[in-house]
Amino acid sequence: DAGITQSPRHKVTETGTPVTLRCHQTENHRYMYWYRQDPGHGLRLIxxxxxVKDTDKGEVSDGYSVSRSKTEDFLLTLESATSSQTSxxxxxxxxxxGGIGTEAFFGQGTRLTVV
Amino acid sequence: SQQGEEDPQALSIQEGENATMNCSYKTSINNLQWYRQNSGRGLVHLILIRSNEREKHSGRLRVTLDTSKKSSSLLITASRAADTASYFCATDAPNSGYALNFGKGTSLLVTP
Structure with missing residues (x-):
């Protein structure tokens, strides 16, 4: 398995609180992605x-920010969690x-519940 | 927006039968990839087909690509119960920066 770890694996948080999810890789891959998966929507790019320090928005970026200060870590922050971010x-x-993407390796996922 | 769109949304077959899933996309691509997701797990890469390829095989998997129709199909031959999973297509497009965009997936159920 590719060396990619997400933490935490499960989290319950209250509406309005900030939440940070961490993705750590040991593969030295340049490109890192955050997706959310919801029933009926498949995977949507956040x-x-x-x-390092180069990021861009995906399809559903509102309410989320990211940071990448090291090659191996990509952090996703929900600035003020809402119930719609349960995912x-x-x-x-x-x-x-050659400028063309290759296969992607996925982490095991983080189940976030906002109450 | 999501680039790929899989069809059908759900498919139920018996072991030994073939399963065919389709993916349509909207703009030109560099390549198209298929992934499998078992329940509660992350996605696993199955196969990648480049825009200049028309067909590719990997074990029991056969992928075709028709860039004129902007569509791809994934055929799983001689299905097994262990093939039960969701299958997603993903596109790497030259005008989408470095994004990898996924469709909504096809849920495949293979019954013994």
Whole structure:
């Protein structure tokens, strides 16, 4: 298995509190992604990173921020959690060859419940 | 927006039968990938097909790509109960930065 770890694996938090999810990789991959998965919506891209301190927004970025200060860590922060952010969050890593993406490796997911 | 759209949303077959899932996408792509997700787990990469390829095989998997129709299909031959999972297509597009966009998935149930 690719060396990618998400923490925590489960979290229950209250509405209005900030929450940070961590993705840690040992593969030295340049590209890292945060997705959320909800029934009926599949995987939706929140933010992604294409290098240290280089990030961009995905399809559903409102209410989320990210940071990548080291190659191995990509943090996702819910600035003020809302019930609509209850979801399963997945981190993924990948590389590019000749400018074209290669296969992505996924973490095991973080189940976040906002009450 | 989500680039890929799988069809059907759900598929139920018996062991030994073939399963076919389709994926349609909206814009030009560099490549298209298929992933499997077992319940409660992360996604696992199955196969990648580049935009200049038309067909690719990996074990019991066969993927086709028709860029003129902006569509791909995943065929699983001689299905097994262990193939029960959700299957997603994902596209790497030249005009989407470095994003990898997924569809909503097809839920496959293989009964003994």
């Amino acid at each position: 933010h992604y990173s294409y290098g 399963v969050y997945f981190c993924a890593i990948s590389e590019r060859s």
